Amino acid sequence: MGHPAIPCSLVPVNKEDKEILRNLLEKYLYEFTQYEQRAVNRLGLFGYDYLDNYWTxxxxxAFFIRAGDELAGFAMVNDFQESPVEKTDFALAEFFVMYKYRRQGIGHWAATALFDRFPGLWQLKCHPLNVPALHFWQTVVSEYSGGDGKQIEDLPGSEYPDGSSGVVFVFRSRKDA
Structure with a gap:
């Protein structure tokens, strides 16, 4: 896929901007309920248990994805091995591009920029019912890794709260020395 028509950037989320990320996480988590059937809390929010940990x-x-001057989404990375595969260096914890910015190459650009920023062996997990995301990650990982990435299904320990086994992708950053 070519470059997006609009200049994009990955901007680290400062602690002062935590509420902006929290707001975007609510939209992301709401969208995800179509796959996980998660309920809101008594305040009508989903909440994200690990948000404060991104500053402690x-x-x-955590990064904002910007398209020009506009906020287009976010990406969250950690070094936790979420799925039991070979020892990886980084995991894509969360990745979200708002509807307005989808299918314009912005998500593809942001994912590639993120993988290049953190050299090493990566993993990411996708809910099997999230067909658009699954197709997106199959395309991005295949193109990014030159076909050397792995897609693993039905991996014990990769289950989502609804019991679905995640589809796990493992690949090496191009910038890995």
């Missing part, structure tokens, strides 16, 4: 732990990184 050195092995978590």
């Amino acid at each position: 732990e050195s092995n978590r990184w």
Whole structure:
């Protein structure tokens, strides 16, 4: 896929901008309920248990995805091995591009920029019912890794709260020395 028509950037989320990320996470988590059937809390929010950890732990990184001057989404990275595969260096914890910015190459650009930013062996997990995301990640990982990435299905320990086994992708960053 070519470059997006609009200049894009990955901007680290400062602690002062945590509420902006929290707001975007609510939209992301709402969208995800079509796959996980998660309920809101008594305040009508989904909440994200690990949000504060992105400013208190050195092995978590959060970024806004910007399209020109506009906020287009976010990406969250950590070094936790979420799925039991070979030892990976980084995991894509969350990735969200708002509807307005989808199918314009912005998500593809942001994912590639993120993988290049953190050299090493990556993993990411996708809910099997999230067909648009599954197709997106199959395309991105295949193109990014030159076909050397792995897609693993039905991996014990990769289950989502609804019991569905995640589809796990493992691949090496192009910038890995």
